Structures are given as structure tokens and as C-alpha cells.
Amino acid sequence: MNVKSALTFLMMFAAPAWSQGFAGLGEDAEGFAIPQPEPSFSFPQDHGAHPDYRIEWWYLTANLTGDDGAEYGVQWTLFRSALRPDTAPAVWDGAQIFMGHAGLTTADTHFSAERFGRGSTGQAGVSAQPFAAWIDDWQMTSTATGAQDALSALDLRARGDAFSYDLALSATGPLVFHGQAGYSVKSADGQASYYYSQPFYEVEGVLSLPQGGVSVSGSAWLDREWSSQPLSPDQTGWDWVSLQFDSGDRLMGFALRSETGPVFTSATWIDPEGISTSYPDGALTLSPLETSQVAGREVPTRWRIELPARGLIIETTALNPNSWMETSFEYWEGPIRATGSHTGRGYLEMTGYD
């Protein structure tokens, strides 16, 4: 019995996943709130949790370089999942479940770790003022002062069986809103989520690996997203990429794969000052170039990404093709390097490859 199968019962959603989109994210929203177009956000409150929406996350990925010159990738994610819309006051109530994923990738090894906790006991949670997101001893805590946005300075920590990290992040640019002012459409049927990012972090910190500690520095990207039915039932997974180019521009792009219909893509181009432009379905194309055998699956690890509107034609390669997250929901997440019309580093996430 492996850990993965043993924990599959923890599928937040009791129904079989495959008929409800990847990880059941295509399940009906029954009773939960649904994102509406033309949202207006107020911070710091919206940096916190939105319990009336079913699923939410605080998702940070970082491209780092060690003082030994080696390249590293770090991931810190806190997922919030609600089983029911009502919030009962009981201490042990299982309605709000938090799941933490942490990853650390080197050229030869990929580490992953997972934690679960109930929000009602205080073992895991998110507070908006002062901003802190935590599960067990994993933390994303705001160190911003004065009138600065809460997410502009963060302290980030996580620990797994064989690794841990402690990083300090500071933002050099503003928040970026995807889709239409933060209303990000995911399919032709109109499923959407609220989605914004902070893509301008500079990072300093320490990684702790089996072979010893490493001082690192680099850049990071935080995604904030929440919704109740982000996928339509036929969508099987997605490929998502975030890139920080050497020119100072940034790109967020995703392609949602469907059983029945064509791929639905979306992209956001961010210039060095933080002005963003959203591109609708079809503007961005992601084409797999080469697959690797990862965890018994065929997963594309080399991609061609094209955004003609910006003259972007690049090829991305993974630092470590075996960046498989061995967690209850399994997916590929790892650092990539871009070459072609633009060069730079970023992160790639691929879900739904079975």
C-alpha cells in the first residue's frame, strides 16, 4: 500500500473525480458563491480567505540560484477547500479543510511534502489583518510595514521529511489582475474564478537539503485564486506557466484541456512597470515538444509557447523532468527555463496526466 493510494480517500469531493473535471473542480457549485464579472477587490481583506467560495489557494513559486551556482525551484501552496457552504461553529468542524503542498526542485532531485488540517481548530488558517497563512509550521507571513500592501513583504517557511526552507520575499512591483480586472474565465461555458498575482518578488533565504544548507537568491511569483466551480465537467486538466523574462516582462498563461472540446487558453502579459494586458482564448498557444516518463506517466516537459501578439516564440525546458508532486492529488510542478525570442526563468504546472 503506498502513501498515495492510502490518502486518496481524502478526496475532498466524495464523487469520483473523473466525471467532475480534474480533482472534482468541475463539480456543481451547490450553495457556494459564484464569481461575478466586474469584481472590485479591497485589500487587505481580499488577501484573506473567502469561506463562501468552495476552493481557494495561496500559491507561491520561486526560481532561485544558490551560492554554489546551482539552480533551484521552490513551491509553497496553501489550498482551502470547503465541504459545505455553511460554517458551523463547532471546534472540530470539518467544513473548511486546508491542504498544504511544498516542493523543492534541484537538477537531480525533487522533494514534495503535504499537510492537511482543519481550519476550525487553528492548526491551519489564513488571517487577512495582519496577513498570515499557515498550516502546521509552514508559514507565509506578511512583514510589510506602514501603508504597504500586505503581500509586498513576506516571510516564507515550510518543512518536509527531508528538506526545509526559510525565505524572505519583497515585491518590487504592484499586484496584477488577470482576465477582466481579476475575473478570469476558464472555459467557453463561462466558468470563472477571481484571480490576481504578485509576480514581482525578489527572494533571499536558505534552503536545507539532505546534503546541507544552501543560501539562495532569486525571484518569485504568488498566485491568488478563488472560485466554486472553476472547471466545466469535461475539462480534464491544465498546463499553466509563469515566466519572468530577462527583459523585465512577465507572462502568465494557461491551457485547459478538455475531453470533448478544443483547448481553452488564456494569457496575461505584464510589462516591467506592472501594466498588464489580458489575452482571450486562442491568443496563446502551448504545444508540447517532448514527453518524459514521469511517475509511470507520459508528461510533456518541453514546450513551445507562442503569443504572436507580443512576438513571443519560446521553448521551455524543465530543470528536472521528474518534478512530480507525490501528494493526494498528483501533478507536475517544477522550474523551467525559456529560450527563443525571450529568455528567462519560470514555473510550469501540469495537471490531469494519468
Next chain:
Amino acid sequence: MTSAALSALLGHWRKHPGQALALILGLAMATALWSGVQAINSEARASYDRAANVMGQNQIARLASHDGQPIALADFVTLRRAGYLVSPVIEGRIGNGPSAFRVVGIDPLTAPLEALPTPITDGRIAFGDLATSDGLLLMSPETATRVTTEGLPQIREIDEIANGIAITDIATAAELLGQENPSYLLVRSDQPQGLPPITDQSLLRYLEPELTSDISRLTDSFHLNLTAFGLLAFVVGLFIVHATIGLAFEQRRATFRTLRAIGLPLNRLVALLAGEMILVALLAGGMGIIIGYLIAAALLPSVAGSLRGLYGAQVSGELAFDPVWALSAMAIALLGAGFASAQALNRVRLMPILAPAQPRAWAMASARAQTIQTGLALVLFGLSAGLAIFGSSLITGFACLAALLIGAALALPVVGGAVLSGLGHLARSAMAQWALADTRQQLPGLSLALMALLLALAANIGVSTMVGSFRATFTGWLDQRLAAELYVNARNETEAALVLGFLEDHADAVLPYASADTRLGGLPAEIYGYSNNDIYRDNWPFLDALPNAWESVESGEAVLINEQLARRQGFSLGDELRLSAGWSLPISGIYSDYGNPSGQAIIGLDSFKARYPDVPILRFAVRVEGDSATALAAALSEATGLPPENAINQVEVKQLSLRIFEQTFLVTGALNVLTLGVAGFAMLTSMLTLTSMRLMQLAPVWALGQTRATLAWFELARIIGLAFFTFVLALPTGLGLAWILLSIVNVEAFGWKLPMLVFPMEWLRLLGLAVLAALISAAWPALRLSRTPPNSLLKLFTNER
């Protein structure tokens, strides 16, 4: 040819249905007792496996509060936020009496894999199902039928869950039990890297996995006991089979000779005989399985009750039919039949075709065989003595027992022969000399039956001595240990204060006491704080004590320990016992503590309060006039709201304890009686076997003028004499058995030693039973002898046999 031969062979059974019956019944009973015991043992083992597999908590370390109360939720969160992988459990009882069950609420999000029941780990039950707003209770079908409480969440029946337990999500348990704080935390064995060891934190007490001990280890001795009995019964039963087969062989010698002479090949004859034996074995095995199942089903509730009372082990009271068990019982029957008939088959193979029947030769043992047997008996006695001195485990204890028993059994014919020839020198009259010589000649043929009787008698004496010693000692010990009339247990400190206030006005003396779990000498133990009083000074069951032991304990200058702790760690009076870091006290007394598997130490209550300030004092021993104890308990309940079951009358406690032990010995008593019955049957069949052959020896005596009636009386007298002799041998064997049980087996299994008491009246009763069994077994053959027509006696002189 074959069919004719077969009908010739089977015709013998038609002519002697009694023999056929004896053969089948003998094998059936042997199989029944053996397989019955095996069924009980395997049912128990399956229950332990379920308990261990489902909960897995015996292998997981725990964190508990220092005072035994639930852990503060904040402590759990603190530990998690420090990075430790701990998982909360809320546990408690619901319901009363037989419909009560234990609710165990786990947190599947954080629980270690070993603690999750199989239906959750293999995905049959999703977290969403378990954590619905109404909740879900997972329990075994047997528990589900017992539950009578109203208003419970939905119940889902899962076979793999141990009886008496309902597993649920921690939120459901919290609501059902009205308890928000975790009862304890499970600690995963592999904590994340880079943290200080979890045993370093002082927030909570760390309990190692061995503290929640493996239940099957505790109950091993009980099951070994049962197995030993089953084996004994099986061996005795095999004696019967051997005797009957031997007789059948002798009586059919003429048939074999005829068949061989008319051309039946030897191999086919042997094959037919073997096939006949297999058929018998199958038939007897089948009967044995049915009888064994019935015996096990009848005894299992008592066994389950004993195990629950003694060890807290949850064993199913219902017997499940296991095909593997049935197959193994059949295999045993076949093996036993094969073993018992091997000798006879071999002789058929080697028999010259025209050899005359020589029943006497069969019945007589050669001198060489006697020497071998003597040697073997001596070796076994030596082995037994060696194991008694040097052995140190439960297995060697039982091996010592077995060696003693088998040695005694082997020695029986040899000693018997020696005694008889000794007596022969003393005999004066011709009849007496003849009788003694004749008995000596008869001894080898009867020896198997007598050995069976010896074993059964010795086992009876041994076990009844042990039970009797236990009962007598235990009752006396309870009187000493539970010297106060009433024992009160408050639920919290407020209630304790109320209770104390009430009792101080209405009772003669109120003696608070408290306990805490700790480790003494590296092993889990309990430490008690007692306030001194006359009843302790006068009554405490000390095995060994310094003068003024209690006074020195009260003043905080000494400590008392129980026998288990003293024995296991090798402590004696005056030794320093290290109670915790930097605190040691000299031992001023060692007391007996029957029934407690772990070590225990007693210090003065004031010292206890100083060392364990967090432990609330909730328990009181109350002294009051004997017959007003019940009235006081009722008044206390009314005045303070204390639940009635929290004030226990000492009489009730004694009755409960005794009832548990009685139930245990009921089982062994039943097996005792059954074994004795089998031995009696063995004797009967042996007598029947020999009677027909004895005519050759009796005919000349009859011809010399003794009446048949006289000869019949001699037969009876002979058998009574032999039974008496067997008893005389059985007595020291049985007492040796009892000594081994009390001093070695019991000590290994439990850690405490009972004094051995003897019960001569019991011996007389058993002697009477043995003689009675002998008489019954000899009555019919003697009667037949006295009725034998003179014609058949005369014929012996003319015919060859």
C-alpha cells in the same frame, strides 16, 4: 478378489460393533477436544488481529496530559505549529452495561496510517462521508447489534473493526461525548527533519508504544493453557485408537492368514487395511469436527468473558466456522489414525503367512523395550528438573510440565512391574502369587490405558490444586487490600470537594488517594499516594516489610513496591528506588498485587501532592460501619449528585473480581472433566481388548478348580488395585504439576507467585472417581467372564488360537 477381501475385512466390524464404535468414538473424541481448543484459540487470535490491525494504536506512541485529563486543544495546535506530526483522538464510552461501546474519534487529516482503519485507507469510505454534518459511526456487525442508545449518527457496519469499538471522525466523537479537548495525541514515528526530539518537550507526557501493550502477548499464557489441554486430550484419545486397532488386528489374524493363503497379494491387503483406516479416520474426523465445534461454541462465551475481565481483550463470543480449521482437524484425525495404526500395519506386512495368532506376544513387552522406556523416563525427569531450574520463559515452563507428565507416564509400567514383583516375593498363597504374576503379565497391555488415566488424574490434581490455592489466597488478599468499606471516585475537583465535605461528617474516616503513570526501572508503572491509617497498617498484604514500614512511607522517607516490580527489577528491602530524576527512596516493604500486569509503588500522599501538583485528588477510601456502607453510598449520591456507580461497596468489588476468576477456571474445569472421561473410555476399551485374550490365561486356573465367579472378582480386585496404584503415582506428579504451574508458569505469565496450598479432601474425591472409573470399565468384562460357558474354556485346551 478385492471386493471379497474387503467384505471379509469389514465383516469383522459387523461382528464386533462395539469395537467399531470404540474405534470411531475414540478418534472422534480426540479430534473433538483438540479441534475445539484450536477453534477457541484461533477465534481469539482473529479478534486480537482485528483489534491490532484496525486501531494500530498499540504500535503508535502517544502524548497524554500529566494528570490523565484531556489535553488542551491549544496544546495540540502549539505542537502542530511547532512542526510536530501529532494527531488528536477523542475517546470515551457511550451507553451502559452490555450495550456500552467505546467511541474513538480520529482525525483522518493528521492520523498516522497505522491508526486508520482499513476501509478508510483502501478508499471504501471517503473523508466527505465521515465528516458529514451528522457524522458516521463505523463498527463491526456484532457491536451494531448490541447498541441500544438513541439518537446516534448513522451506523455503517465494517467487518474489520474490533468488537466493542465505534470509529468515527473526531468532530462526531466530540459532539457525542460532549468533549472538545483531545483525550490524547498519536505521535507519528517519523517526524520531519530538523526538529528537536518530541520527547524533549515538557508540555505533555510521552508514552511509548509498549505502554499500550500488545494484547496477544498478555493472553499467551491463557491460550497455551488451553492448547496444552487439547493436546493432552488428543494424546489420550490416540491411546484408545491404538488399543482398539491392536485388538482388531489380533482378532483378524486368522482372516489375514486365510486371505493371504488363497492368493491375495500382501500389498493389496495392506492397502485395503490402510484404506479402511482412512475411511474410519474420515468418519471419525467428521464427527470430531462437529463435536469440537459444539464444545468450542459452548465454552467460547466463558473464555471471552474471562479474557475481557482479565486482560480487557475483546474476543468475539460467537464462533465463526473457519474451513481451514475444519481441514486441519481432519488432517489431525488422519495423522492420529495413521500414527496409531502404523505398528499394526507394519506387523501385517511382516507376518509370515502361516504364523499362528500370538496374542500374548503382542501383549507382552520385551525386556529391551522396558529398559528403553525406563531410560527415556529418567531423561525426561532430568529435562523437567533442568528446565525448572534454568528455564526463563512461558514456553520452557510448559515444556517442563510436558516433560514431567510424559516421564511419569513412561515410568508407570516400569514402576508397576517393579512393585508387583516386589509384592510377589511377599505373597504366600498360590492364588495371591498367581494373581500378582498375572497382573504383571497383563500390565503392558493395560499400560496405555493406565498411562492415559495417570495423565488425566495428574492434570486434574495439578489444576485443581492451582485453582484452589488461587481461590483461597486471592480471597484473603482481597480482604486485606480492600480493607475499607466504600470506595468513592469523584469526576472532577469540585465534586471531590463536595464529596469530601459530606463524607467527613458522615463516615468514620476518609482516606484520599491518587495515582499517576510513570516509569520505574525503565518500565511502565503506576505510583500511588496513600494517606496512612490503621487499616493499612494492620491489613496490608506485605510479603516482606521493615518494621514501621507505613510510618516511614507517610513521612516521605520510604516507598512500598509491589511484587511484580520487585521480581522484575530484582529489588529487595532497603534498596533505593529511583522514582524520578533526582528523587530516590529506600524500599521499606514489598506487597503482593495479584492480577496487575505492571509495577506499582506507594508513597505518602503529602509527598505525592508535592511531586505531582497537577494530579487532582479524586479518589477516597471510606471507613464506615460495615452494614451502613450501602446507605452511606446512597446518601452521598443524593447529597452531592455523584453517580451511584462511582461509589463502590467493597463487597461488590470482591464479587466482581472473584467472578472473573471463576469464569476462567470454569473453562479449565470443563476440559478437566472431559479429559478424565476420555481416559475412562480408554480404560474400558483396553479391558475389552484384553478380556478375550485373557481366557487363555484364565482357563488353566479355572480347570484347577477356581470358579468363574471367583475369577471375575479377582479381575475386579486387580483393576481396582491398578487404579489405586495409578493414583498413587499420579499424586506426586499432579502436585509437581501444580508447583510448576504456580511457581514457574504463573510467575512468567503474570509476575506474581501464589503460595501452594494442598487439599487432601480433593485427592480423596479424585481417588474415588478413579476407582469408580476402573470399576465401571472392568464390570462388564468381569461379568462376561463369570458368564463364559465352560465349553469355550474347554475349547481353549484343544484349539489353537
